[in-house]
Amino acid sequence: MSFTSQKLVIVGTGLLGASIGLAVKARGLAKHVVGCGRTETSCEAALRVGAIDAAGIDLASAAAEADFIVIAVPPFAVISYLESLSAFSLNGAVLTDVASTKRLICARAAQLWPSPRPFIGSHPMAGSEKSGAAHAVESLFVNRVCFVEDSEELAPEALQRVRSFWAALGSDVIPIDPAVHDEMLAISSHVPHIVAAAVAAMAHRHGITGRYVGGGFRDTTRIAEGNPEMWAEICLSNSTAITKHLEGVGEWLEEFRRALEAKDSARLTALLTEGRDGRRAIFPS
Amino acid sequence: MSFTSQKLVIVGTGLLGASIGLAVKARGLAKHVVGCGRTETSCEAALRVGAIDAAGIDLASAAAEADFIVIAVPPFAVISYLESLSAFSLNGAVLTDVASTKRLICARAAQLWPSPRPFIGSHPMAGSEKSGAAHAVESLFVNRVCFVEDSEELAPEALQRVRSFWAALGSDVIPIDPAVHDEMLAISSHVPHIVAAAVAAMAHRHGITGRYVGGGFRDTTRIAEGNPEMWAEICLSNSTAITKHLEGVGEWLEEFRRALEAKDSARLTALLTEGRDGRRAIFPS
Numbered sequence: 001m002s003f004t005s006q007k008l009v010i011v012g013t014g015l016l017g018a019s020i021g022l023a024v025k026a027r028g029l030a031k032h033v034v035g036c037g038r039t040e041t042s043c044e045a046a047l048r049v050g051a052i053d054a055a056g057i058d059l060a061s062a063a064a065e066a067d068f069i070v071i072a073v074p075p076f077a078v079i080s081y082l083e084s085l086s087a088f089s090l091n092g093a094v095l096t097d098v099a100s101t102k103r104l105i106c107a108r109a110a111q112l113w114p115s116p117r118p119f120i121g122s123h124p125m126a127g128s129e130k131s132g133a134a135h136a137v138e139s140l141f142v143n144r145v146c147f148v149e150d151s152e153e154l155a156p157e158a159l160q161r162v163r164s165f166w167a168a169l170g171s172d173v174i175p176i177d178p179a180v181h182d183e184m185l186a187i188s189s190h191v192p193h194i195v196a197a198a199v200a201a202m203a204h205r206h207g208i209t210g211r212y213v214g215g216g217f218r219d220t221t222r223i224a225e226g227n228p229e230m231w232a233e234i235c236l237s238n239s240t241a242i243t244k245h246l247e248g249v250g251e252w253l254e255e256f257r258r259a260l261e262a263k264d265s266a267r268l269t270a271l272l273t274e275g276r277d278g279r280r281a282i283f284p285s
Numbered sequence: 286m287s288f289t290s291q292k293l294v295i296v297g298t299g300l301l302g303a304s305i306g307l308a309v310k311a312r313g314l315a316k317h318v319v320g321c322g323r324t325e326t327s328c329e330a331a332l333r334v335g336a337i338d339a340a341g342i343d344l345a346s347a348a349a350e351a352d353f354i355v356i357a358v359p360p361f362a363v364i365s366y367l368e369s370l371s372a373f374s375l376n377g378a379v380l381t382d383v384a385s386t387k388r389l390i391c392a393r394a395a396q397l398w399p400s401p402r403p404f405i406g407s408h409p410m411a412g413s414e415k416s417g418a419a420h421a422v423e424s425l426f427v428n429r430v431c432f433v434e435d436s437e438e439l440a441p442e443a444l445q446r447v448r449s450f451w452a453a454l455g456s457d458v459i460p461i462d463p464a465v466h467d468e469m470l471a472i473s474s475h476v477p478h479i480v481a482a483a484v485a486a487m488a489h490r491h492g493i494t495g496r497y498v499g500g501g502f503r504d505t506t507r508i509a510e511g512n513p514e515m516w517a518e519i520c521l522s523n524s525t526a527i528t529k530h531l532e533g534v535g536e537w538l539e540e541f542r543r544a545l546e547a548k549d550s551a552r553l554t555a556l557l558t559e560g561r562d563g564r565r566a567i568f569p570s
Contacts, residue, residue, distance in 0.1 A: 125497070125498075125499045126499075127499070144499075145496065145497055174497070184491075184493065184497065187484075187487055187488050187491050187493060188488055188493045188497065188498045188499075188502050189498070189499060189501060189502060191484065191487075192484050192501060192502050192505040192506070193501065194538065194541055194557075195480050195483075195484055195505070195534075195538070196501075196505055196560065196564075197556065197557050197559070197560025197561070198480075198534045198537040198538050198541070198560065199472075199476065199477050199480055199534060199560075200560045200561075200563040200564040200567065201537060201556070201559040201560045201563045202472055202476075202530065202533050202534050202537060202563075203472050203473055203563060203567060204559075204562070204563030204564075204566050204567060205533075205563070206469075206472050206530075208469065208472060208473045208567055209567060210567045210568045210569070211430065212410070212430060212459070212469065212473065213410075213473045213474070213567065214410045214411075214412070214429075214473075214474060216474060216477060216478065216481075216507070216508040217473050217474060217477050217567075218568065219504040219505070219507050219508065220477040220480070220481055220504070220505050220507070220508060221477070221560075221564050221567075222501070222504050222505070222564075223501040223504065223505060224560040224561055224563070224564040225561050225564050225565065226557075226561065227561075228554045228555075228557035228558040228560075228561055229554055231553075231557050232550050232553040232554040232557055233550075235545055235553055236545070236548060236550060236553065239545045239546070239548070242545060243542060243545055243546065245487065245491075246538060246541070246542050246545075247542070248487050248490075249480075249483045249484060249487050249538075250535060250538055250539070250542075252483040252486060252487060253479065253480070253483050253531060253534075253535060254535070256479055256483070256531070257528060257531050257532070257535075260520055260521070260524045260527060260528055260531075261524070261528065263521060263524070265517050265518075265521060268516075268517040268520055268521065269513045269514055269517040270513075271482065271486070272479075272482050272511075272513035272516050272517055273513040274482070274486040274489075275481065275482025275483065275484075275485045275486045275506075275509040275513075276482070276485075276509055276510050276511065276512075276513055277489070278485040278486045278487075278488060278489030278490070278509070279481075279485040279489075279506050279507075279509040279510050280510065281489050282485065282488060282489060282493055282494060282495045282498065282502075282506075283495045283503065284495070
């Protein structure tokens with residue numbers, strides 16, 4: 001199923017929004033690509049790298065003629081944009097987003113629009129610890145998983161259009177229930193991010209410098225460089241699942257600490273073996 | 286200061302021991318390189334990859350004619366070998382090791398030998414999540430930091446010989462007090478390892494598969510694949526410092542969890558900013 005658009009609007013032109021623009025333009029998927037931001041300067045970097053053809057700050061006029069709108073901002077900002085968009089006549093435009101959490105966003109969309117709703121949530125598993133359009137990459141979505149909201153209540157046409165959009169960018173589309181998505185991402189993405197931040201913060205507090213650390217520390221803490229404001233929104237928009245899994249990781253660490261105190265070599269080895277075997281099961285060589 | 290040896294003995298021919306053998310032979314630093322293991326089969330892989338010229342299981346006869354002995358086994362096994370070696374006449378041989386913790390090992394060496402002692406502790410910051418001589422790499426120590434025990438009580442000749450050995454393998458030698466080393470490594474290496482194991486273990490318990498995880502999870506958990514028995518020994522041999530830093534990371538995570546519960550966006554952002562800025566300070570771009 002091919003994807004084409006007469007006018008594609010990208011709301012938010014940071015790393016992901018600008019990468020979408022570059023990918024859409026490289027593949028000739030849209031006749032016109034418009035970036036929409038809060039201020040006139042916020043789209044300048046995206047214009048400079050050629051990710052969008054034009055920029056605008058008036059959401060209403062951008063949306064009026066658009067047939068596809070991608071909202072590429074953090075979770076609560078997505079909700080805020082959906083609320084604004086729900087006041088407009090969308091003339092059949094299909095909407096999606098790229099936020100890392102889906103439950104709250106999709107639930108709010110269901111409240112805002114009576115069936116059929118024009119918004120289908122997406123989460124492409126692509127990104128970087130870098131931020132901003134200057135770091136945009138045209139191939140960012142190629143061979144990456146893109147989760148797309150799935151439910152029998154959704155309009156098949158909108159669903160198909162969102163799926164074909166991500167497929168056209170080279171992604172592997174995985175339909176998923178928003179709550180299942182958020183539960184899974186809490187342990188596979190959000191908690192690892194928080195833990196990486198904890199390790200980087202504590203190492204810095206204790207005066208560790210780059211000269212004396214190995215590749216293990218470098219890799220383990222890489223994602224801690226992600227944008228703090230964006231990650232605070234991600235965490236707040238998935239707080240129940242994250243709390244549960246932070247507690248799970250905390251209990252594992254507390255068990256490790258107790259085994260260390262008891263000099264229980266067998267228990268320490270068993271816990272480390274669980275970690276090794278878990279990693280191997282997730283990434284079979 | 287150049288390094289040469291008539292007979293260099295490597296006790297333990299796993300990834301690090303065999304990599305040392307390959308590096309020594311590639312640089313022509315020793316006339317004869319002998320691997321020493323607990324069983325005849327344990328050195329076979331090292332012989333096969335050409336890391337050693339010969340293998341032996343009799344530590345006494347290997348040590349009798351050696352002028353340099355590297356003990357490349359986990360921390361408590363190092364102590365056990367030092368106890369065995371202290372019963373032999375070493376004829377001026379200099380001894381070192383490669384273990385990730387130094388305080389207990391160096392303290393035991395100081396008990397075993399009246400001044401001047403032949404053992405100087407080392408910790409090359411090189412390794413891999415892989416184990417075994419089959420994964421040995423000749424360039425493993427090039428441009429890596431190698432911590433070498435430093436104290437005014439040590440014999441200058443032995444100290445110089447150990448330092449020149451690592452420099453000859455291409456390492457950047459950093460003299461360090463064993464207790465300072467262990468305190469630093471607890472937060473820069475040991476706790477990150479334990480945390481990576483916790484995240485991998487919990488993700489696997491919750492059914493996460495590789496198809497649905499991103500590069501962040503992959504990097505954050507990479508080191509969890511390290512050998513569990515070896516890492517249990519590392520943790521046990523540095524339990525005081527590790528306990529302290531596990532508690533520090535645990536408190537940071539608990540503060541994060543409380544901020545999440547309170548929906549305290551500013552506090553969450555501040556904690557994540559501490560992580561980001563800490564990472565950036567450790568690895569300035």
